[in-house]
Amino acid sequence: MKVGFIGLGNMGTPMASNLAGAGHELVVWNRTASKADPLKQQGARVAKTPAEAARDAEVVFSMLADDHAAEEAVLGRDGVLSALPKNAIHVSSSTISVALSERLTKAHADAGQGYVSAPVFGRPEAAAGKQLWVVAAGPKAQVEKVRPLLTALGRGLTELGERPAAANTVKLSGNFLIASMMEALSESFALAEKCGVERAAFLDVFKSVFAKAPIFENYAGAIAKGQYTPAGFALRLGLKDVSLALEAGRAAEVPLPLASLLRDHFLTGVAQGRGDEDWSALGALAQERAGIKKKQG
Amino acid sequence: MKVGFIGLGNMGTPMASNLAGAGHELVVWNRTASKADPLKQQGARVAKTPAEAARDAEVVFSMLADDHAAEEAVLGRDGVLSALPKNAIHVSSSTISVALSERLTKAHADAGQGYVSAPVFGRPEAAAGKQLWVVAAGPKAQVEKVRPLLTALGRGLTELGERPAAANTVKLSGNFLIASMMEALSESFALAEKCGVERAAFLDVFKSVFAKAPIFENYAGAIAKGQYTPAGFALRLGLKDVSLALEAGRAAEVPLPLASLLRDHFLTGVAQGRGDEDWSALGALAQERAGIKKKQG
Amino acid sequence: MKVGFIGLGNMGTPMASNLAGAGHELVVWNRTASKADPLKQQGARVAKTPAEAARDAEVVFSMLADDHAAEEAVLGRDGVLSALPKNAIHVSSSTISVALSERLTKAHADAGQGYVSAPVFGRPEAAAGKQLWVVAAGPKAQVEKVRPLLTALGRGLTELGERPAAANTVKLSGNFLIASMMEALSESFALAEKCGVERAAFLDVFKSVFAKAPIFENYAGAIAKGQYTPAGFALRLGLKDVSLALEAGRAAEVPLPLASLLRDHFLTGVAQGRGDEDWSALGALAQERAGIKKKQG
Amino acid sequence: MKVGFIGLGNMGTPMASNLAGAGHELVVWNRTASKADPLKQQGARVAKTPAEAARDAEVVFSMLADDHAAEEAVLGRDGVLSALPKNAIHVSSSTISVALSERLTKAHADAGQGYVSAPVFGRPEAAAGKQLWVVAAGPKAQVEKVRPLLTALGRGLTELGERPAAANTVKLSGNFLIASMMEALSESFALAEKCGVERAAFLDVFKSVFAKAPIFENYAGAIAKGQYTPAGFALRLGLKDVSLALEAGRAAEVPLPLASLLRDHFLTGVAQGRGDEDWSALGALAQERAGIKKKQG
Structure with a gap:
């Protein structure tokens, strides 16, 4: 063609x-x-x-x-x-x-x-x-x-x-699901770390119990290592996509409280200078909130 | 022995x-x-x-x-x-x-x-x-x-x-991860549904793109069907476990905003009479918030 | 002129x-x-x-x-x-x-x-x-x-x-403050009520301890009475204004987690058919979440 | 006697x-x-x-x-x-x-x-x-x-x-109301500041439009000035009281999402070393999230 x-x-x-x-x-x-x-x-x-x-x-x-x-x-x-x-x-x-x-x-x-x-x-x-x-x-x-x-x-x-827009809704929901899993992992790793569990050990449990899906294993690995550059998918694009999901939710009258929470975390990341890091840098924000690690620079 | x-x-x-x-x-x-x-x-x-x-x-x-x-x-x-x-x-x-x-x-x-x-x-x-x-x-x-x-x-x-308590931290984190995924799925299904996407079609995407892990596929299936009884794991136990994660977080000084959100949703479920349904009934709460479906009785 | x-x-x-x-x-x-x-x-x-x-x-x-x-x-x-x-x-x-x-x-x-x-x-x-x-x-x-x-x-x-836009920012912040106070009152009244404190008694404390400002006293009175119609300021306008605050926050890179929470509650109100009630109907949403009262119709 | x-x-x-x-x-x-x-x-x-x-x-x-x-x-x-x-x-x-x-x-x-x-x-x-x-x-x-x-x-x-416990419920609700107002002010000041509105000018509007109640004016003044020491009421006590409100809510089955949000912010403050500052240091946390100001030391 x-x-x-x-x-x-x-x-x-x-x-x-x-x-x-x-x-x-x-x-x-x-x-x-x-x-x-x-x-x-x-x-x-x-x-x-x-x-x-x-x-x-x-x-x-x-x-x-x-x-x-x-x-x-x-x-x-x-x-x-x-x-x-x-x-x-x-x-x-x-x-x-x-x-x-x-x-x-x-x-x-x-x-x-x-x-x-x-x-x-x-x-x-x-x-x-x-x-x-x-x-x-x-x-x-x-x-x-x-x-x-x-x-x-x-x-x-x-x-x-x-209806073409249905595919866009599903794509936005998919990125929202990934971001949700990353946020959950980020908070869990911060909790585990501050309770004395090695990040590598927690990663091992995650892989054994939960995910055979590479999509989640890869992000869990990034968060475990704290490796957020180079960005595979930039945090500011994460902000964009979650915001689009919220807009779609508003238009359809569907409250998405977890998406709201993610949006605020992504926006915090952007405001604090992490917009060009990978969106899994949610993991770094969770550590900072917990006083584990300070933002450099 | x-x-x-x-x-x-x-x-x-x-x-x-x-x-x-x-x-x-x-x-x-x-x-x-x-x-x-x-x-x-x-x-x-x-x-x-x-x-x-x-x-x-x-x-x-x-x-x-x-x-x-x-x-x-x-x-x-x-x-x-x-x-x-x-x-x-x-x-x-x-x-x-x-x-x-x-x-x-x-x-x-x-x-x-x-x-x-x-x-x-x-x-x-x-x-x-x-x-x-x-x-x-x-x-x-x-x-x-x-x-x-x-x-x-x-x-x-x-x-x-x-340290024995490390294993408890990881178990609580694991249940928190499952609950997070369910909440994300619940909100996504509500959005997709109100935007005209069949729940079955969204489930199909989820299975194809994300999860090979039965743990997530099963919950996604329950939420897609809206089948919350009999409970495999009761919503009031979900409330208990997320609350324990929050307590651990407080003791270790780790804020867990996603866990807070989940706690409020589980508590809403209990207050509205869903404590003995499966904890995946987060899906029903998301539908009700979106005005898709009213709680019966 | x-x-x-x-x-x-x-x-x-x-x-x-x-x-x-x-x-x-x-x-x-x-x-x-x-x-x-x-x-x-x-x-x-x-x-x-x-x-x-x-x-x-x-x-x-x-x-x-x-x-x-x-x-x-x-x-x-x-x-x-x-x-x-x-x-x-x-x-x-x-x-x-x-x-x-x-x-x-x-x-x-x-x-x-x-x-x-x-x-x-x-x-x-x-x-x-x-x-x-x-x-x-x-x-x-x-x-x-x-x-x-x-x-x-x-x-x-x-x-x-x-800069003209400064006045718009302050107006939006003002409406956000009012909505925040209403949400806080709504949750407090629900807690007090379910713990056996009369709504009128709680209102009395609020007036005595906190607010001489009529702006807060009036809303507290509406929430205490559960009187949300006719609307002085419609809930869907509350949704609009909080959403505008969030947009301003995004443009300026200022996360507003309390505004996100309010947006979700207002959007829930709209999705459940309360868009034309007064925005203080946040009070009714808090009661419903707590299982105190079901939405009629 | x-x-x-x-x-x-x-x-x-x-x-x-x-x-x-x-x-x-x-x-x-x-x-x-x-x-x-x-x-x-x-x-x-x-x-x-x-x-x-x-x-x-x-x-x-x-x-x-x-x-x-x-x-x-x-x-x-x-x-x-x-x-x-x-x-x-x-x-x-x-x-x-x-x-x-x-x-x-x-x-x-x-x-x-x-x-x-x-x-x-x-x-x-x-x-x-x-x-x-x-x-x-x-x-x-x-x-x-x-x-x-x-x-x-x-x-x-x-x-x-x-019932004696009713008075405790009301006291906890009262502190929750104050904390809510402080959080709303904190976010508003951060938004106003980053949009180019002087903190003093925003304070002036707040006093004129909203609060005659000294309880709110004083906290607004502290947040406007960024003056959080010495503590009148320590942030870690704020964490305690909001946590007690959440416990009361759990026992009575009343979800308090705004209290959950406040708890996470207070806990973040404690984790980041602000536990002994005044609880109005919520204002500093809002600035840091927005990238306005970094935590010293």
Whole structure:
């Protein structure tokens, strides 16, 4: 298929690469053009604007940092919306707000274009290794059409019905679950440590009793070691995603007290200068609250 | 070995049974004597008091409901402490407070007796199937001596050093982790549901992306179905354990804001008449807060 | 002075009336035109659009329900911005977001117009009785010019410097303080009640020991009586204002955990159908959590 | 009357002094005997044990630091209980737990002695100036008998019925209200400060709009100035009292989420070395969370 790809960051680059590797014809765009070089070497054409990447495409993916970037690249001047052919489909994989997803749904429908929301679970390594899990929602026929592309990205796919925003809700809930587990681990490690239990021993129990899931084991390991740089997923992005979950909760009238607590901890981390550390730095905040360790600098 | 066993509830009975099955000579005691019948059929002798069960034992296990029961059976009149031979060892598997564990440590040491703290992770089915995970702490030689008994109970053992209370801290932290995951799931399901995502679909994502650990999958399933009776572990016991974690945190000067939040939700559950439901009924509370469903009756 | 007045709700009407009573020449506008009748009888002219109310004014007040209404009436088509003469001043008394206040600051400056932010403390009765307290911020000369108008509205004025958004921050903080006190009272009354202390007796202590301030006494009285309708200030507006405080906190990187807690309680109230009750219905939520009383219907 | 007085700390000394000044015959006891000197100079006799202070008394007051001290002085060896004449009355003014108050109620009744719970609101200066507010509960005839003594202590009295523990509940609720207001102020000041509003200006608004009650104005002033030493009421006592409120809430099945939040903040303060500062140091914690100011040393 002819595929446009908008956004070549840590996640977007390996995703686009996998699509190219699966034999699709790519036109890519990134704000900082130099990031497109690896894709160029795989045979992709580099566009000057999102519109150009969309112009002849059957499907355009977008994988952008936040609402602001997504809004600009899709709805802005020379954006995807302005050029995507009728019946072509925009697949949005960015972690964006439920509200923006609903606006995009309407905008594309009004333009006679398709829109599938398909955020992914997994970090850059998982993207590179085709180990992402995709959650997709949108009109059945459209999901059907892009299915070969989605399955080229990862190890599996859950379909969540015809309403695109449902997939965004689930993605936000997923990040909220990870953050919750990290907070629980952070408080537990602080308690164990101050009660004289080695962090390594507590980690051992956690692995034996609870988690076979790598997603939790890895974070538990980071918290046990107190290793928060380099960031796999930055704390300020954790703040963003939990805030988006709270916004979705407000719109749907669902109180999320645990998400509120997480938001305050992430915001404290940002305010105290940890925004660029990994979001598992919740572990450091728990230690500081407990007087175990002072923030350096 | 000659083994006393104090406390034949849902957990104690299969644990004692496994010890008998491993060839040890048992004397058992339970407040309600009739609960000892199955053990009697396995050849155990039934004692009239905890003291009697301890009198000739090399090792006495206790598996009791809470601090109050443990205090009475060990430190009370005709309790274990009054009769256990010098150098014999009390293995406490109950989920009790860090403070009581420290009192027992001292009391047994003063009496020339041994004391190992060895709480277990797993529900009654796991106990029956020798699938418990044991966390043990106490003087090295004592842990060594009771190791064959501990390994007869489950699938593995983590040793946590010489201070018995460390094992209690880790057990409380473990229950706190489970409760945290349930709260996060409860809020996520409420959000997903009110945003139009089927609970079954969300469960599917959870299983695919996060948890291979049965401990989390099972609770996620209960919350997805809204099935909170019969209780595997009663909500009022969840309140007890999270409260004990908070007490340990206060003593060690470790703030646990997520545990505070959980305590308030469990206490709300008790106040609203859900104390005897499963502790995963956090899921029902989240639905009620969101106006999805009213408490019946 | 020639004064435009935009927004004739419960607060705007008595405020405008006081300006008219102080001898100023008014042109008023309200979305629902019939609400302008009482002002008409005081001699005010009724405009068809916000722009018309602003056209010949030296000063235009706006007193609107929320960001959406303020944005439309000021920045929208036929809005204040489009018609206000150069050097005339827009006094914004609405409780709006810090972010919108900053946008208005810039928009008016770009148009050569003045902008003073002047939210007020007090309920409709206080507005009618000239008992409001005004907090004002903006360029010194502009505040000076509108001072006679501000002092005609209430019993006093605090100036908060040259940055208009500062006044919005303080207004939001003020509403947050009131909500905090109500939450604390709500939980205290629930505790006292369930421990057998009459709500009237607790109210008596509160009045004797703590508050001479009518603002707190009145809310304590409402919570003691459980009288939440008719709403003086609707619970959904409480949700709005606490949410705005949280947004301001996020922008400035200030975690506000108590505000997060209040937001969740207000959102629970809205989700459970209490959005149109008075915001002191926090008292009912506390009773329900404690199992004292079930929500009717 | 012949009055015993147990506990001559910052509060007990001026209270006892006022009783002596009102013409009552005092026998006083304090753990550190030297603290009794000022009372001796007012003509009081100094006892060697609580029992001795109680032996010939018609009424014995106790004003002690916490449950532990109260338990020892009343129920311990040579305690009040062992010596108080039948029909004499123990007036407990300490801020103790509801549970201990209930145990004392029973113990005194079993011994044929009277028991009135009469905690006080006000700091040492208020005690010295007879400005305390007393909340009293107990059997009507007993309250009647001690009324002249209670009114000699302060500016007023609220009676709370026949159940002594009711007065303890109300005292704990009162301290919880103060702490809530301080937390709300702390967060508001941090928000205002980081948004560029001078702390003094925000204080000015608070005084004008909200509080005529000195109790709140004083704390707001301390937070505005960041002046937390010397402590009027130590942060670790704040932790104690909020914890007692939570315990009372648990026993009565009343969730108190705001109290949980305060407990975590007080515990953080203690863990970070602020236990001996004034409890209004909540203001410093809010600044640190917001990255405004780092904890020294």
